Amino acid sequence: MSAIDQVLDKALRGERIELEEGMELLASDEIEKMGHVANQIMLKRHPEPITTFVVGRNVNYTNVCDVYCRFCAFYRAPGSKEGYVLDDEVILNKIQETVDVGGTEILMQGGTNPNLPFTYYTDLLRKIKARFPNITMHSFSPAEIQKMKVVSDGLTLDEVVAQLHEAGLDSLPGGGAEILDDRTRRKISRMKGSWTDWMDVMNSAHRHGMNTTATMVYGLGETIEERALHMIRIRDEQDKVKALGYPSPGFKAFISWPFQPDNTNLKLEKAKPEEYLRIVAASRIMLDNIPNFQSSWVTMGPEMGKLSLSYGCNDFGSTMIEENVVSAAGTTHKVNIELILQLIREAGKVPAQRDTKYNILRMFHETDKADKDFVMQN
């Protein structure tokens, strides 16, 4: 039996894949075989032929940032004429529009703006929750939270996270993980902090009862070993959540996508599409304690998104009404809800709207005439 077959067999028996075995997967050309096993593992967790999606909106509240990641086409340096901070009323209107079309989740993300005091975030969250008590604030990546700690003048990371949670922050998106290894991080975003800075924020969120997601951006010059380490570091934190009885489910989902080199200062080759399927399948196989895997259709395009549903993904992500960070770097695939429903059905699955915690809110059966009304509104 070949080395890769042995690893896949072990995974199918439900045994954990260790670092070197993960590296075998991430270096293998047997992508279809891996996809088959990843799909089997996905089906053990999600036996119903359902693919979920969340109706949500990305609100890029500020583009001012002092981290200067080399791959980022979105940020403007402090003092730039093109820098902005959205007025609170503009943000509240965007949330109102989201609620009006049946949306449940707001992904507020921006730069690490050194000019905003910590009270900006807590006041804004309170204002949002006062007007929209049922909206889920799945907002602020770890780099933004670390910046809040700096501008808070003396609060600890735990105090910052606790105050944000108390003000209305429900859940943290895993943006900015890129590759959780410092060799690569130093090359691409020297000022963003170490991989442990990212993980410390997630660990604090988990200890405070918030759920989170984990991401991975590959194609940043990292080695196969660093890709495998990235996954194992996420898996270790998830183990800790369970073993230490944190009041949180931990990472609810894993999302990966390739680095998009257009319009950035990093001259790296664009990863090939099959690389995406390899990463998706290998991550589903290795991350045995993460329940959900999102397809990155915003970046990969609808057809690849559809294919990923047979390589271990069980979720089609968010409707993403705004996606400025990705689109600034040249990826402009736009998929509306009608197309999401169509693609999920073409992949042989039943679409279902979910909330941020992956509770199903609404099924879209083929015969369900009601989805026409839903689509019309969107």
Ligand code: SF4
């Ligand atoms: S990726 Fe985020 S932290 Fe890095 S420069 Fe862009 S906005 Fe700033």
